[in-house]
Amino acid sequence: MHPAIMGLLTIAVGVGGCIAYFWGSNQFLDRVLFPAKGPNAGRNINRANMIRPWLFLFPALFALSLYLAYPVFETLRLSMTDRDAGGAFIGLANYIQMADEPKFWEAMRNNMLWLIVVPALSTAFGLLVAQLTDRIGWGSVAKSLIFMPMAISFVGASVIWKLVYDARPPGTDQIGVLNALYVWFTGNDPQQWLTIPFWNNFFLMVVLIWIQTGFAMVILSAALRGIPEETVEAAIVDGANPFQIFFKIKVPQIMGTILVVWTTITIVVLKIFDIVYAMTNGQWETQVLANYMFDKLFRSNDWGVGSASAMVIMLLVTPILVWNVWNARKEMR
Amino acid sequence: MDNIAGSKSSLTWAVHISVALLVALWLFPTVGLFVSSFRTADQIATSGWWSSLSEQESQNPFIRVSGDQVQEGDLYVIEGQLFPETDAEVSAWGTSSREPEAYEPGAVVDLGDGQSLMVNEAGAFRMTSETDMEGTRLPRVFTTATTPPEFTLENYEQVLGGGNGTDSMAQAFISTLTVTIPATVIPIVVAAFAAYALAWMDFPGRALLVAFVVGLLVVPLQLALIPLLKLHLGIGIGKGYLGVWLAHTGFGLPLAIYLLRNYMVGLPRDIIENARVDGATEFQIFTKIILPLSFPALASFAIFQFLWTWNDLLVAKVFLIDATGQTTVMTAKIIELLGTRGGNWEILATAAFVSIIVPLIVFFAMQKYLVRGLLAGSVK
Structure with a gap:
């Protein structure tokens, strides 16, 4: 069967199945199990209403538990077993082995660099664009264009930027714009930017900053709009200059949103994989944790160390997870 | 902040210009990919996409002279076009990879053995020989030529x-x-x-x-x-x-x-x-x-x-x-x-x-x- 037809069939079966489940189980509850008539009608309605939420929730909870909650514990378990020894428990041996590998520490160092640079610059650029486009006529067009990279895949963006970083032999016309400018201004030989250790990390980060700035801009732009006019007007009356208004009146009022943007981008950065995989595959000292993990899992087939590195990513995400849950609970009260 | 006396116009201009710059910076890489996807392989490899609208001067890979020979008196002659499909304009040419720009367009060059070759600006060549050229190895021509911008859908095909x-x-x-x-x-x-x-x-x-x-x-x-x-x-x-x-x-x-x-x-x-x-x-x-x-x-x-x-x-x-x-x-x-x-x-x-x-x-x-x-x- 052609996969496209299979896809359509799956939509029909999946959606139809879901609706049949919800409808059928509701009918069963109301008609058969606890019918809202007869001597116990009142009690039955109450009972049915106690069960119904769980009918509505069951498919989602089942999928969430199986696809996200269970893997956390299974990965934890795998990280403490040895696959070659038939899954025997070996405690922290995988973690110790991982800590002995220079490639792991290279990935850690690079991830920390990414964590510092990308959220900071994306947020800063986003804030800058949000502020600048706030008052000009074609601001929404400008925002739309800067937002556009959000729709482009990490792989597509990698190709786009590989063209920017492309190098041709010295003496010939450069087709990568970075080298064209570099040769034009300095007269030096063109550089293979992605192979220069340490600095190449920053060339990879540019790709993610390019993508994430639009996201930061959209959220911060809405936050800037939400600032009460009176505070800005009062500052103008008091003789504040535009920079003072921006840094001393506006930014403090949207600090909460800035923090949200920052943490959201931080999570993206922690999981960054495609860009490194597509552009350097971790060569020339550009390894990051997610790519290191992919290497271990699917190239060396070392599930123990691979799972251990996945747990490291989980550990780095945990503070944000706790903070989010805490905030959400506070909001619900 | 629009009503701060004196600072309005200059600041507004600065804002417009910086937004324009940022937008250009953000669009530039994507536009590059887009333009490149419509260029021919040769043009992509020899010049940046930003110059794709101007004329391209480039050194071409060699083309071997070929064609049917006709006899004119006691000379055997092959005439033809090096670039039958494009409007390339030859600025220099040569017959060896060491000196690909040795001759001016229009120059008649003696290749030895009684053979001579001429390539003109439009890429037309005329090769003459005193002996029959049938079955012999004909010379290679290296050209430096400017070609008009060229866009194609071939890549998509x-x-x-x-x-x-x-x-x-x-x-x-x-x-x-x-x-x-x-x-x-x-x-x-x-x-x-x-x-x-x-x-x-x-x-x-x-x-x-x-x-x-x-x-x-x-x-x-x-x-x-x-x-x-x-x-x-x-x-x-x-x-x-x-x-x-x-x-x-x-x-x-x-x-x-x-x-x-x-x-x-x-x-x-x-x-x-x-x-x-x-x-x-x-x-x-x-x-x-x-x-x-x-x-x-x-x-x-x-x-x-x-x-x-x-x-x-x-x-x-x-x-x-x-x-x-x-x-x-x-x-x-x-x-x-x-x-x-x-x-x-x-x-x-x-x-x-x-x-x-x-x-x-x-x-x-x-x-x-x-x-x-x-x-x-x-x-x-």
Whole structure:
């Protein structure tokens, strides 16, 4: 069967199945199990209403538990077993082995660099664009264009930027714009930017900053709009200059949103994989944790160390997870 | 700040110019890819895309003289055109790779053995010889020529039509579509019911479940790869479309439930309570009232999930693509091309653009919903 037809069939079966489940189980509850008539009608309605939420929730909870909650514990378990020894428990041996590998520490160092640079610059650029486009006529067009990279895949963006970083032999016309400018201004030989250790990390980060700035801009732009006019007007009356208004009146009022943007981008950065995989595959000292993990899992087939590195990513995400849950609970009260 | 005397005009100009610069900076790389996908391989390899509208002066690979010889008196003559298809203008030429720019156009050059060769500006050549040239090796001509800008759809023909299977994106395009649509639709249905229960039904443990969903929002899917692959292989799903649909559904659910719940909570309480008083069942309230009212949130999530599954590489690599490579998606195909056709920018740029264009159309058509979803989805 052609996969496209299979896809359509799956939509029909999946959606139809879901609706049949919800409808059928509701009918069963109301008609058969606890019918809202007869001597116990009142009690039955109450009972049915106690069960119904769980009918509505069951498919989602089942999928969430199986696809996200269970893997956390299974990965934890795998990280403490040895696959070659038939899954025997070996405690922290995988973690110790991982800590002995220079490639792991290279990935850690690079991830920390990414964590510092990308959220900071994306947020800063986003804030800058949000502020600048706030008052000009074609601001929404400008925002739309800067937002556009959000729709482009990490792989597509990698190709786009590989063209920017492309190098041709010295003496010939450069087709990568970075080298064209570099040769034009300095007269030096063109550089293979992605192979220069340490600095190449920053060339990879540019790709993610390019993508994430639009996201930061959209959220911060809405936050800037939400600032009460009176505070800005009062500052103008008091003789504040535009920079003072921006840094001393506006930014403090949207600090909460800035923090949200920052943490959201931080999570993206922690999981960054495609860009490194597509552009350097971790060569020339550009390894990051997610790519290191992919290497271990699917190239060396070392599930123990691979799972251990996945747990490291989980550990780095945990503070944000706790903070989010805490905030959400506070909001619900 | 518009009414600060004296500083208005200069500052406004500075703002306009800096925004224009930023937009240009952000667009430049994408435009480069777009323009490159319409250029010929030769032109991409020899000049930057930003000069694609100007005339190109480039050294061409050698062309061997060929043609039918005719006899003119006691001379054997071959005449012809070096560039029959383009309007190239020759500025210099030569007959050896060491001196490719030795001669002026129009010069008649003695090649020894009684042979001589002339190449003029338009690329026409005339070769004469005192002896019969039949079966002999004719000289090579190196040219430096300016060619007018040239745009072509050939790259798209090659990438989409793809006579040879290796460059073809057509199949990968279908695969991507096959992955994307069910992986977008199914989570919406599942999540909508759950979101309604979390938003409007009272039951013990509701707050805890909401916290559970918020927590799962940030769990890296990297953790799920091995356990779920083991599970899929164990229960017989194996690698394939079914597996990738299930995986995308699972990974998309937290955001779906979170977005939809936040939206549904904001719906007016009166409508729902009136319906309850009028005797509507929860199921009727959900399908007749909540679902239609939640359309903006459903659309937001649908766009997110569509972009995410279309652009995904990791999930497809782990749960879908098997050794046969029949089901490869476009992102994975591009990675493959980066390895095998690293320098062939006409193929790479075109393949990348084919994969980018669909999300871009969706993006520009439904930007309103995307922005709305982002604003609702960022945990505040």
